[in-house]
Amino acid sequence: MRYLFDHPDKRLPLFVDSIGYDCEQEDVRRPEGYPYIHWIHTKEGQGEITIDGQQILLTAGTGVFMNQQIPHQYQQTIATWKTAYFTFGGALAQEILALLQLDSILVVTENIAEIDAFILSLSEQITRATPGYQYDISGTIYQFLMLLKKNSLSQTNDDYTYQTIVAPLQRYIETHFTESLSDADFSARLDYSTQYITRVFKHALQMTPSQYLVNYRIRQAKVLLLQDRQLPLADVAQQVGFQNVNYFITTFRKLEQITPHQFRQKYR
Numbered sequence: 001m002r003y004l005f006d007h008p009d010k011r012l013p014l015f016v017d018s019i020g021y022d023c024e025q026e027d028v029r030r031p032e033g034y035p036y037i038h039w040i041h042t043k044e045g046q047g048e049i050t051i052d053g054q055q056i057l058l059t060a061g062t063g064v065f066m067n068q069q070i071p072h073q074y075q076q077t078i079a080t081w082k083t084a085y086f087t088f089g090g091a092l093a094q095e096i097l098a099l100l101q102l103d104s105i106l107v108v109t110e111n112i113a114e115i116d117a118f119i120l121s122l123s124e125q126i127t128r129a130t131p132g133y134q135y136d137i138s139g140t141i142y143q144f145l146m147l148l149k150k151n152s153l154s155q156t157n158d159d160y161t162y163q164t165i166v167a168p169l170q171r172y173i174e175t176h177f178t179e180s181l182s183d184a185d186f187s188a189r190l191d192y193s194t195q196y197i198t199r200v201f202k203h204a205l206q207m208t209p210s211q212y213l214v215n216y217r218i219r220q221a222k223v224l225l226l227q228d229r230q231l232p233l234a235d236v237a238q239q240v241g242f243q244n245v246n247y248f249i250t251t252f253r254k255l256e257q258i259t260p261h262q263f264r265q266k267y268r
Contacts, residue, residue: 001020001021001022001023001123002018002019002020002023003016003018003019003020003123003126004017004018005017005018008089008134009134010089010090010091011091011226011267012090012091012134012135012138012226013090013091013092013093013096013138013142013222013223013226014088014089014090014092014093014096014137014138014141014142015088015089015090015134015137015138015141016086016087016088016122016126016137016141017035017036017086017087017088017089018036018085018086018087019085019086019087019119019122019123019126020083020084020085020086021084021119021120021123022043022082022084023082023083023084023085024081024082025047025074025076025081025082025083026074026076027073027074027075027076028072028073028074029073030071030072030073031071031073032069032071033068033069033070033071033072034068034069034070034072034087035068035069035089036068036087036088036089037065037066037067037068037087037088037089037093037097038065038066038067038068038085038087039063039064039065039066039085039086039087039115039119039144039148040058040063040064040074040083040084040085041058041061041062041063041064041083041084041085041108041112041115041116042058042059042060042061042062042063042081042082042083043060043082043083043084043116044060044080044081044082045060045076045078045079045080045081045082046058046059046060046077046078046081047074047075047076047077047081047083048074048075048077049064049072049073049074049075050072050073050075051064051066051070051071051072051105054105056107057077058083061109061112061113062107062108062109062112063107063108063109063112063115064105064106064107064108065102065105065106065108065148066104066105066106067097067104067105068089070104070105084116084119084120085119086119086122088141090138090141091226091267092222092223092226095222096142096145096219097145099215099219100145100146100149101149101205101206102145102148102149102152106148106152108148108151108152110151111151114147114151115144115147115148115151118140118143118144118147121140122137122140122141122144125137125140135227146174150167150170161200161204162204164190165190165192165197165200165201166200166201166204166205168189168190169186169189169190169197169201169209170212172186172189173209173212173213173216174216177213177216177217177220177240177241178239178240178241179241180241180243181213181241182210183197183198183209183210186209197209213241214251214255215255217240217241217242218240218251218252218255218256220239220240221236221237221240221242221248221252221260222256222263224236224239224240225260225263225264226264226267229264233245233248233249233260233261236248236260237249248260
């Protein structure tokens with residue numbers, strides 16, 4: 001099952017370029033790389049992928065994430081090599097990758113089943129396409145990136161502290177970001193001291209929970225700014241959890257180096 005989108009809406013924060021599930025993988029050579037961000041994992045058999053001179057054996061349950069324009073090639077190493085993949089881009093794609101600190105090349109060897117289920121769900125979502133489905137898919141791709149970030153962290157961080165502190169707090173922030181939240185709320189939610197939570201969270205994500213909250217609000221604001229260009233900034237601020245529009249503008253400019261209005265103009 002393969003789909004290639006000839007005319008994706010490139011104004012969206014994220015959009016799908018192509019998707020494939022349970023595909024017989026042919027050999028591929030891309031000395032100039034691919035123009036979109038790429039994910040591929042092995043479902044059955046194995047193959048070898050050479051990325052920017054680095055050889056990686058893709059056995060069953062192993063996947064690779066790579067940014068756009070990175071030279072690479074695929075080569076089948078045994079008789080059977082079935083893969084699942086999808087490629088994507090978007091007006092905010094590179095900014096989101098930078099914010100999530102996802103490397104230009106990331107090899108993933110754990111929890112591939114979750115990603116496989118995501119790609120299958122995404123392909124089914126496309127086959128059942130309804131008016132406006134590209135907007136839903138844009139949000140779905142963001143969920144994939146968060147899943148990828150979670151899986152990458154689980155490979156490099158202590159599993160117990162990640163599962164009991166970092167991951168639950170991320171989910172809590174992303175569910176309640178429109179509310180007034182403080183370090184005291186985080187401490188009460190997890191029943192750990194503020195100092196301990198901050199230390200563990202910062203070690204895992206290189207930012208404090210409060211910084212993560214602000215960054216997440218700004219990410220959501222960027223989506224709103226592009227989805228509804230007529231929405232007043234005061235409404236955007238309120239919908240993402242800022243009670244003061246001036247503080248929202250100041251924070252946006254501090255993190256993005258441009259104002260919300262300039263951001264809209266940039267992606268017109």
